[in-house]
Amino acid sequence: MSRRFVAILVPFGLMILFVRFAQLIPELTTPQFTNAKDYIMERGYAETGAKNLVSAIYLDYRLFDSLFEAGILLITVVGIVFMAKSDEDVY
Amino acid sequence: MKQSILVITISRIMLPFVFLYGFYIILHGDLSPGGGFQGGAILATGFLLTYFIDDERRVDLNRLMRREKLLFLAILLTGSLSLITRGEPFTNFLSPDFPVEIRRIFFLLLNVLLSLKVALGLTAIVETFLEEGQG
Amino acid sequence: MIPIEEMMIPIFIGILIALAIAINLTNNHLTDVFLLSGFSLLAAFCYVLYQAPDVSLAEVAVGSAILPLIVIISISKHRSFVVLNLLPQNCTMELEALTLLQEFCDRYRLQLVLVSDLALDDVEFKVFRKRNIDLIIESHEYDICTFTGVTTSLMMNRLESRIQSYDHFEMKEIKEGEFIV
Numbered sequence: 001m002s003r004r005f006v007a008i009l010v011p012f013g014l015m016i017l018f019v020r021f022a023q024l025i026p027e028l029t030t031p032q033f034t035n036a037k038d039y040i041m042e043r044g045y046a047e048t049g050a051k052n053l054v055s056a057i058y059l060d061y062r063l064f065d066s067l068f069e070a071g072i073l074l075i076t077v078v079g080i081v082f083m084a085k086s087d088e089d090v091y
Numbered sequence: 092m093k094q095s096i097l098v099i100t101i102s103r104i105m106l107p108f109v110f111l112y113g114f115y116i117i118l119h120g121d122l123s124p125g126g127g128f129q130g131g132a133i134l135a136t137g138f139l140l141t142y143f144i145d146d147e148r149r150v151d152l153n154r155l156m157r158r159e160k161l162l163f164l165a166i167l168l169t170g171s172l173s174l175i176t177r178g179e180p181f182t183n184f185l186s187p188d189f190p191v192e193i194r195r196i197f198f199l200l201l202n203v204l205l206s207l208k209v210a211l212g213l214t215a216i217v218e219t220f221l222e223e224g225q226g
Numbered sequence: 227m228i229p230i231e232e233m234m235i236p237i238f239i240g241i242l243i244a245l246a247i248a249i250n251l252t253n254n255h256l257t258d259v260f261l262l263s264g265f266s267l268l269a270a271f272c273y274v275l276y277q278a279p280d281v282s283l284a285e286v287a288v289g290s291a292i293l294p295l296i297v298i299i300s301i302s303k304h305r306s307f308v309v310l311n312l313l314p315q316n317c318t319m320e321l322e323a324l325t326l327l328q329e330f331c332d333r334y335r336l337q338l339v340l341v342s343d344l345a346l347d348d349v350e351f352k353v354f355r356k357r358n359i360d361l362i363i364e365s366h367e368y369d370i371c372t373f374t375g376v377t378t379s380l381m382m383n384r385l386e387s388r389i390q391s392y393d394h395f396e397m398k399e400i401k402e403g404e405f406i407v
Contacts (some may be wrong), residue, residue, distance in 0.1 A: 049194040050121035063181040124279035132287030
């Protein structure tokens with residue numbers, strides 16, 4: 001029982017520490033990292049033609065990332081089938 | 092798993108609506124919230140409802156995997172088609188001179204391919220879990 | 227005046243933390259599945275309140291429909307207890323051993339599946355990987371019946387504590403993937 005409480009408390013402590021350290025960095029607390037957001041809000045529809053800006057990002061600006069995100073799912077499926085089926089009938 | 096008649100009937104009623112909602116999410120992916128991954132997951136959920144209706148049905152895993160690989164190749168080709176048509180890789184293969192209604196074809200194509208791939212992948216995972224073991 | 231959605235967010239996050247702790251503390255698998263599904267549903271609602279409907283759709287479909295279904299399938303697969311019966315013909319202890327196993331399975335609501343007609347060379351070749359067999363009963367010596375099981379299986383500890391009161395049954399444990407000679 002005590003082990004479980006340690007396992008719950010340690011991530012909480014790490015989380016609080018991480019937030020404290022993040023607040024010490026001035027660049028993270030002051031809003032100046034808004035260039036990409038403003039750019040996409042202004043010109044996303046004109047450049048890509050998608051009203052849903054999330055779709056505009058993951059199918060146009062960051063298409064390279066989402067292609068291999070699909071590849072990661074394929075590798076996951078292949079790994080699960082390979083581990084579950086020890087027979088030779090899956091190729 | 093023996094299902095009760097209540098679960099079977101409710102699943103039969105729900106099945107077309109789940110598929111309808113999934114296709115709506117996919118085809119409106121560039122206009123409203125949603126897209127390929129989300130719509131594919133909803134399609135997979137609808138496909139899993141068929142296991143509640145008839146728990147004896149099985150799908151051939153090899154066929155699923157082969158189609159998923161082919162779909163992944165198609166997605167890669169669609170993504171890199173813009174290298175030929177526009178000269179820069181991994182973006183829309185129709186140039187910005189076209190009107191918006193025609194450039195939507197790219198989003199529709201990629202959303203449908205991605206959603207089918209995700210649906211096939213999740214179905215294959217659940218199918219593997221179903222076939223494992225003797226019970 | 228704060229809008230009501232922003233007032234609801236701290237309450238929801240409090241419930242989420244409570245659910246996460248409860249998931250860690252439960253021992254029952256079915257309760258776990260229900261809590262996990264409820265956690266995902268509530269998290270999806272929080273995403274909507276934070277104006278991220280895309281993430282919310284994926285969370286509902288994967289977290290509260292597909293993942294609980296996979297876990298439930300895995301649990302229901304574990305309902306059968308496959309026993310390979312290698313006792314010789316007209317062995318005197320067979321009835322007693324089978325009665326013990328049946329009692330054990332009834333207590334933990336398992337279904338006892340008896341397998342006896344396997345070819346011997348098939349048994350010797352990695353039976354625990356290929357055939358999903360939980361237990362083997364055999365008798366090499368006179369008057370002693372051996373129960374052989376996998377160490378990673380959860381049921382083995384319970385079965386071992388139950389067998390200790392009998393002096394002509396003994397328990398043997400092997401690692402998964404090991405050969406049986």
